[in-house]
Amino acid sequence: MENINSKNVLEVSNLNTWYGNKKILSNINLNVSHKEIMVIMGHSGSGKSTLLRYILGLEKTKTGLIRLLGKEVSKLNKKDLYKLRKRIGVAFQNGALFSSMTVRENIELPLYENTELDEKTIHIMSRLKLELMQLSGTESLMPSELSGGMLKRAGLARAVIMEPELLFFDEPSAGLDPITSAHLDNLILQLRDALNMSIIIVTHDLESAFKIADRITVLDKGEIIMTGDKEVIKKSHDPRIINMLERRAINETVDADDYLNRLTRN
Amino acid sequence: MASHPSNESILNNLLIRLGIAGIFLYETIFSLFIPPYSLNLLLKQILFVGARSMLVIIIAGLFVGMVIALQFYDTLVRFGSVSLLGSAVGLSLTRELGPVLTALMVIGRTGSAMCAEIGIMRIENQIDALECMAIDPYRFLISPRILAGVLCVPILTAIFIVVGIFGGYFVGVILFDVSAGSYFQNMNDTVLSRDLLMGFIKSIVFGLLIVWISCEKGFNLHLNKNGAYGSEGVSRVTTEAVVIASIAILFSDYLLSALIL
Numbered sequence: 366m367e368n369i370n371s372k373n374v375l376e377v378s379n380l381n382t383w384y385g386n387k388k389i390l391s392n393i394n395l396n397v398s399h400k401e402i403m404v405i406m407g408h409s410g411s412g413k414s415t416l417l418r419y420i421l422g423l424e425k426t427k428t429g430l431i432r433l434l435g436k437e438v439s440k441l442n443k444k445d446l447y448k449l450r451k452r453i454g455v456a457f458q459n460g461a462l463f464s465s466m467t468v469r470e471n472i473e474l475p476l477y478e479n480t481e482l483d484e485k486t487i488h489i490m491s492r493l494k495l496e497l498m499q500l501s502g503t504e505s506l507m508p509s510e511l512s513g514g515m516l517k518r519a520g521l522a523r524a525v526i527m528e529p530e531l532l533f534f535d536e537p538s539a540g541l542d543p544i545t546s547a548h549l550d551n552l553i554l555q556l557r558d559a560l561n562m563s564i565i566i567v568t569h570d571l572e573s574a575f576k577i578a579d580r581i582t583v584l585d586k587g588e589i590i591m592t593g594d595k596e597v598i599k600k601s602h603d604p605r606i607i608n609m610l611e612r613r614a615i616n617e618t619v620d621a622d623d624y625l626n627r628l629t630r631n
Numbered sequence: 632m633a634s635h636p637s638n639e640s641i642l643n644n645l646l647i648r649l650g651i652a653g654i655f656l657y658e659t660i661f662s663l664f665i666p667p668y669s670l671n672l673l674l675k676q677i678l679f680v681g682a683r684s685m686l687v688i689i690i691a692g693l694f695v696g697m698v699i700a701l702q703f704y705d706t707l708v709r710f711g712s713v714s715l716l717g718s719a720v721g722l723s724l725t726r727e728l729g730p731v732l733t734a735l736m737v738i739g740r741t742g743s744a745m746c747a748e749i750g751i752m753r754i755e756n757q758i759d760a761l762e763c764m765a766i767d768p769y770r771f772l773i774s775p776r777i778l779a780g781v782l783c784v785p786i787l788t789a790i791f792i793v794v795g796i797f798g799g800y801f802v803g804v805i806l807f808d809v810s811a812g813s814y815f816q817n818m819n820d821t822v823l824s825r826d827l828l829m830g831f832i833k834s835i836v837f838g839l840l841i842v843w844i845s846c847e848k849g850f851n852l853h854l855n856k857n858g859a860y861g862s863e864g865v866s867r868v869t870t871e872a873v874v875i876a877s878i879a880i881l882f883s884d885y886l887l888s889a890l891i892l
Contacts, residue, residue, distance in 0.1 A: 418759075421762075421763055423759055423762060423763075443767075447765040447767070448765070450762070450763055450764070450765040451765045453763070454763075455760070455763035455764075457756045457759070457760055458756075459755060459756065461755060461756040461757050461759070461760035462757075463752075463757055474764065474766070475764045475765070475766070478667065478764070478765075478766045478771070479764070479765055479766070523764075
């Protein structure tokens with residue numbers, strides 16, 4: 366189990382979750398410190414996005430502890446949870462922009478809803494963030510008029526508009542070409558330095574993970590199999606990590622009779 | 632062989648669904664009192680629920696009024712009581728047909744669209760995004776729709792009734808030569824303020840039911856036990872919303888009539 370200290374922006378300990386009788390996350394322990402970029406890596410279905418939902422308080426935990434920016438998420442009431450969420454930013458895989466609003470309206474929404482700032486200041490702030498994401502000129506476009514990469518960057522602009530202390534980014538490179546993906550990686554590194562924030566990224570993209578991470582946590586079948594810096598992960602002797610790093614498919618030896626039985630079973 | 636769910640599990644599921652829908656309504660009503668209050672969000676929904684439904688309501692009201700007059704005229708003429716045509720048209724529109732048919736039109740036009748829109752927002756993580764931005768989705772998405780429903784459905788009902796009365800006038804007075812004076816005088820004598828109040832109460836309740844059921848179905852799409860989530864899930868909950876809301880309107884119509892009469 367990792368050491369927990371008060372300087373961590375995120376502390377997860379002994380988190381276990383179930384869906385019906387099926388265990389989804391098993392004994393998760395994870396710490397992220399200030400200004401750190403932590404990448405949570407694993408193949409599809411390993412539980413990465415589920416872990417993110419629990420950390421964000423979108424799902425309620427019954428066991429274990431999740432402390433986000435010093436607050437125990439499961440013990441917060443709705444008002445305090447919203448107060449905490451004003452200090453974090455979340456960029457979703459598909460951008461999750463509102464299709465009935467323009468790019469600018471989408472990005473400015475958290476400021477209009479959560480602050481008392483006047484319209485002029487809000488416009489300036491959104492213009493700054495759009496420039497940072499190299500999206501100038503897209504203010505009046507609708508989300509349906511943006512490419513996949515632009516949608517992600519617009520989602521990222523909305524996530525950082527309140528200048529959060531901690532940013533979550535779900536699958537930044539999913540569905541993007543290598544050049545756009547590399548550009549987004551650079552943006553994430555710039556953001557950490559420019560806005561002085563901690564960043565937690567959930568991804569299955571090895572190249573991206575090794576480029577931007579300070580530390581990497583590898584998830585497999587709902588369990589953390591290793592957490593460490595890039596070199597530690599690269600030198601791991603765990604066959605699951607070796608398979609993942611070498612992009613090898615998991616080999617299952619199947620007996621021909623068993624396979625036939627399985628197919629013909631009612 | 633597929634196993635059939637027992638009566639007990641059907642009842643359990645029904646109770647769970649009712650509980651979820653009840654919590655949804657509670658959260659929505661509670662969120663009505665949470666600032667910031669956005670007039671823009673409300674006006675946008677009033678435009679969608681009310682203004683954009685106007686044409687369809689006017690057309691429906693006109694033809695319903697005309698067909699009622701036609702049917703009543705054919706019946707009343709056998710008893711030599713065509714002078715009661717105005718009363719028959721006025722009473723049936725005010726008490727029953729106005730509120731019920733307006734509600735059914737609003738379900739088809741607005742309720743289904745609301746359910747599908749919110750369902751898509753759910754599957755595209757837009758509702759989660761609101762939560763993560765510390766914006767209460769009940770306050771931001773549902774409350775303006777509920778308010779718009781409760782405000783607009785009574786107004787649409789009133790428009791339906793007025794247009795229907797003139798549709799009846801066209802058939803009775805212009806086509807069948809019923810006296811205009813007796814058409815309106817009998818209506819004025821028979822339709823009491825109690826009848827108007829009944830139509831008004833019904834339309835408020837119907838407005839609430841339509842938006843509640845439609846939004847709840849889309850909002851809680853992810854809790855659907857049948858596993859459909861993506862586009863199939865949206866289409867399924869939209870169909871369910873239309874069917875359940877229509878049945879709820881007819882059931883509550885009977886209940887309210889029985890209570891008020």
